[in-house]
Amino acid sequence: MRHILWVILRFVLLAFFLLLAVLPLYWIIITSLKGNKDIYTYPLLYFPRHPTFKSYEALFSFAKFGLYFRNSIVLSLVSSAVAVLISLFSGFGLSRLRKRNARNRVLLSLYFTQMVPGFVLMIPLFTMLTYIRLTDNLVTLAVVYVSMMLAFSTIMAKSFFDRVPVSLEEAAVIDGCSLPQALFRVVFPVTLPGIAAIFSFCFVNIWNELFIAVMLISTNGKMTVPVALNSFISKAGISWDTLSAGIVVALLPTMIIFGIGQRYIVAGLTEGSVKG
């Protein structure tokens, strides 16, 4: 009898969490499908009277969101790919480093970079870049993002490589591969889930980054999605129809990538921190 009570309670609580998680998403999607009339009515409509894609049309035509979306996609994909590539090498090197002291010290310095507020660097970074006239440049932003993600990516990569037995690459070398060949043909394929995890992690974080992008980008045409959303808010007030459509579009890629990569990210983050 008590067992059944527990089961019911568990079900209710799980349902509660689910509802809580989904409500905001549902609400913003619904808002984006309502025309302006339906948004600003009271009592609130939990389902649009006349669902319309008008907000999305406005978003892509007069608000030029397509351009910003494209900027963000390219930027995130490229930066993530580069970060993953570099971190694979450094993670591997770190994992196979024989002297434990050096390894720990390197690891510690990597963790250190995670702890400092990102925008203590923002200001000097900005001044440094202004000095060499590299601001307002998407390439610069890409490079900055890569460096932003490198530390954590390397840590993740290292923990993945720790799980690949050294004998694997040793066997490959014995069979006649040079070291780079061994890496690319044998080791990296084994850690594919890990690579997916690191990539997803980088992509999501870069896509969502606001402040550094705002700081470094000034021309309209080069804005990224978060920056664009930020610009929709003016002193005169917020037009929720376009904004909500923009938010939904902004949420889509990360949700997709996160949905796919979630499993791998979880595995990656917890490999290193949980015993056994």
Place this chain on the structure above:
Amino acid sequence: MILPTFIILTVLWYLPMIRGLIIAFQHYNMFNLSDTSFSGFANFAAVILDPNVSFIGVLVNTFIWVFASLVLQFGLGFSLALLMRQRFRGRGIYSGFVFYSWALSGFAIGLVWSWMFNGEFGVVNDLLMRSGVIHAKIPFLSNPHFAMMSVIIANVWYGIPFFAIMMLSALQSVPRELYESAQIDGAGKTRQLLSITIPYVMPVIVSTTLLRTIWIMNFPDIIYGMTDGGPVNTTTTLAIQMINKVFQDYNYGQGSAIGVIIMVILFTFAFFYLRILSRGEVQL
């Protein structure tokens, strides 16, 4: 192998950090770039003694923001993990839905929740009124008493997945034999929880809470999207103040000074936190 990483990190990270420290001690105003003389602690003094923004107030806000968010997130996240521990049908899909908030940009979350807390058309107001809890709409984000609460709620909503995911994995790594032998010895569920589970996952608890505390302090995206420090600076935390100094006042010297203050606080906190809470190794 590791060299490229280090070069990049050094140039793009360590150097700016040192420079940032230096700027905190300089006069650095975008309107008067020719004068970058050293100003000693003038920037710090200006920030602390600012007549418009009470420094103590900002500190208190920061403390409430971090502490309340953390406790709630951890509590709820851990509870969720405990609930999800046993396999059930559809758990994979369920986790996809209940965890996705972590993937969203803090800024977008701030926007979404600001809409939900809207005084006129907000869902929160509507639901509260329909269930009879309140009888008049509350302008959450423009009322100094409710603004902080609202922002914290949004932050908690965002942070639950992090703890849920981490704790779930930690919980799943506890060996079953421990529970079985405890049950044989007559331990009830609560006792099991307290004496077996929690000590076993303590390292994970420590590292995740520390990490999350640092992240909460350093990412004002949610606050920025919801209230931008208002109303009347009731949701202004140190990070928000820094953002304002940089983006509104263009005063880089004072901005850097705040950044340094944040760093000092975090380092001190991390140091004492790890000291007090780590019994035995804390696995990095």
